[in-house]
Amino acid sequence: MSNQHDLVIRGGTVVDGTGAAPFVADVAVRDGVIVEIGSVDGKGREEIDATGLTVTPGFVDVHTHYDGQITWESQMAPSSDHGVTTVVMGNCGVGFAPVRAGDHHLMIKLMEGVEDIPEVVMAEGVPFNWSSFPEYLDALDKRQADVDFAAQIPHSPLRVYVMGKRGADLEPPTLEDLVAMRNCVSEAVRAGALGVASSRNLFHRFRSGALAPSVTTELDEVLALAEGLKDAGTGVFQCNPNLDNDAETEMAVFRAIAQQSGRPVTFSLIATPTRPENWDAYVAGIKQASADGLTIRGQFMPRPMGVLYGLDLSFNPFSLNPSFRPLAKLPLDEKVARMRDPELRARLLSEQPEDPNPAFVGLIKSITALYRMSRVADYNYAPQDSLQAQAERTGVTANELIYDALLEDDGRAILCSYSSDVQEYLGKTRDMIGQDNMIVALGDGGAHYGMICDAAYTTYMLTGRLEGEGLDLTTIIKSLTSQPAQSVGLQDRGVVGIGYKADLNIIDIANMELYRPQVTANLPAGGKRLSQKSKGYLATIVSGAITYRNGVSTGVLPGRLIRGVKSAPAAPAEAARQLA
Structure with a gap:
């Protein structure tokens, strides 16, 4: 009976995706499908101890x-x-x-x-x-x-x-x-x-x-x-x-x-x-x-x-001002050095955004509150946290405070504006x-x-x-x-149940953290993009294969194109569940 299963997750608290109450169980996977839930006697070619952790369907x-x-x-x-x-x-x-x-x-x-x-x-x-x-x-x-x-x-x-x-x-x-x-x-x-x-x-x-x-x-x-x-x-x-x-x-x-x-x-x-x-x-x-x-x-x-603004991003509150145009494509360090010039600072603070695309101008003009993003991202801001509120308390103009905030962390600061x-x-x-x-x-x-x-x-x-x-x-x-x-008609996933696709997460929810987005230059042609990391995902599993361990890619690529809607397994998850 050894190596009966491809993967067995032991002793995790299963939150099965149906809204049912959590329960502690083992989960066994074979050929990309969940085949057993409960007290699993068979061994797995790979086993994960999920004691004290939460086991969920993949998102x-x-x-x-x-x-x-x-x-x-x-x-x-x-x-x-x-x-x-x-x-x-x-x-x-x-x-x-x-x-x-x-x-x-x-x-x-x-x-x-x-x-x-x-x-x-x-x-x-x-x-x-x-x-x-x-x-x-x-x-x-x-x-x-x-x-x-x-x-x-x-x-x-x-x-x-x-x-x-x-x-x-x-x-x-x-x-x-x-x-x-x-x-x-x-x-x-x-x-x-x-x-x-x-x-x-x-x-x-x-x-x-x-x-x-x-x-x-x-x-x-x-x-x-x-x-x-x-x-x-x-x-x-x-x-x-x-x-x-x-x-x-x-x-x-x-x-x-x-x-x-x-x-x-x-x-x-x-x-x-x-x-x-x-x-x-x-x-x-x-x-x-x-x-x-x-x-x-x-x-x-x-x-x-949340729209993010920064000197290394697509927009910042001054990016459509005429005097910013010559700076737009400069390397970040040069951009920061130029913006620290008092004369340019005064000019940028005095100008208004201009662009042939009214949606982009609206994106800048509609900003009513901007928030600094900290290393561990807390998105649940209070009104008094905004730079505009801080400006009122300190007696400087909001634009002055925003300008200086953009230059923090050598220009890597990210400011967030919410729509509501x-x-x-x-x-x-x-x-x-x-x-x-x-x-x-x-x-x-x-x-x-x-x-x-x-x-x-x-x-x-x-x-x-x-x-x-x-x-x-x-x-x-x-x-x-x-x-x-x-x-969207994908009935074969989203549930930890027998016969469902073995897409799973093993999560340490009590110790989760979500970090501030960062700019990376790893797109084709050296293009930049925002990436965002977190802590707390002990493993992510797709079709029974572990794709991420502790937030780091394993290099395994089981993901494939889904063609059309998918039916649910013949046996409902609730009826198939075998509790320990």
Whole structure:
């Protein structure tokens, strides 16, 4: 009976992802699947003592942008540094397929503007050895990674693929165009896409300021995509709402998509200071849709979205000022030396941001509170912690204090700006975590390399939200595992149960720490990106193989492309559980 199992995890406290009470048990794995839970007599080729530790399913992140990164590297960081074992990409209606040979550069420029990925990185890194979406999936089939990865077909590339320059120029589609888009969606989903993704968000633009092709499309085009899902008989429709509209208008669109397709709809639920009333209206709309027999889910961050500003990042509060332009591409040490010049300091403090892209100017002008990020990142800021509040107490202007703060740590300081009041946001999301049709997501891993690092939200849930508000561990783990997995049709994971995929985490929750993001220059063409590390993950396991030990990659790459939805094991997890 020796070496009966590939892996046995001994004596851990299992939080199984279903919301059930924790229990102490051994977990045995064979051929990438959980085969026994309870008191396991058989030995494993490898065994892990998890006494005093927590055993959970691997985390599932359904809102990422690894569409390019998966084509040039095998580690889907920062997500894979934080217990994530499955990612879904192709969100927000942007990506790299389908695409015709003459439109490669257009897709790169679109991703540069919408997702803050440097053009030079994508030009060197993305091979474009595909045209249609099924061909893109075939290319991904050859890739190996530290997590499993699934894709959705994005609306903007699809529009340009079908309509050419007319699609990029936001012209209305012909009937033939609509039929072609419908057929492409159906073809993509039948080939293994988990669904289709679009965006109505006016913030989604090329760096020049031109709108992304999907943003202003009329309802008939959106419903043509929905018809493609209906034809395929499966898949989800992901969409970003127009944040400038009232929630009732956007919910009407989502309801129409759900009715036309007969498929679930998921959208980005974002708190905005310009329309604070929308949040409650969206939540009410989700509940009403459920009562009416429609499945509409809101994806939300467990803390306010945080834009990061720094001298080595994409933006800082002075980066769009005219006098900063000559400094923008200088090495950090030279940039810091120049900014310490009193004359330049005075000039920068006197100027206003200027850019052809109004979204970028808005990003700077909308800053109302900035917070210093400490080595161990504490995202639950109080209003008095902001630099603006500190400036009021000390009698200097906020811009002066911000300027000097950017120069701290030899220019490596990172300042965080939140879209909402922290405590208010935590309060209104408290009861949403774990609720039906409310999905914790929006980490955006693989995108915003120089301005957002939210993919560590999984670790934040365990360090920043556990117990302090009465949130229990079982609810949090469910919100990171089975709930997001089921929302995209991946029923084979997200649960520690017999027959489920052996994607697991072994965590020392009591000693977890989440560290401040850091800038690294390890992208193609020497491009920079934010990375973020943590402490507390003793092991992360994908398909029964240990991918990370104590936060360090083992170099093992069991992650593969997921083609299409996956069914749950025949035996329900609760019935199959064997307690010691």
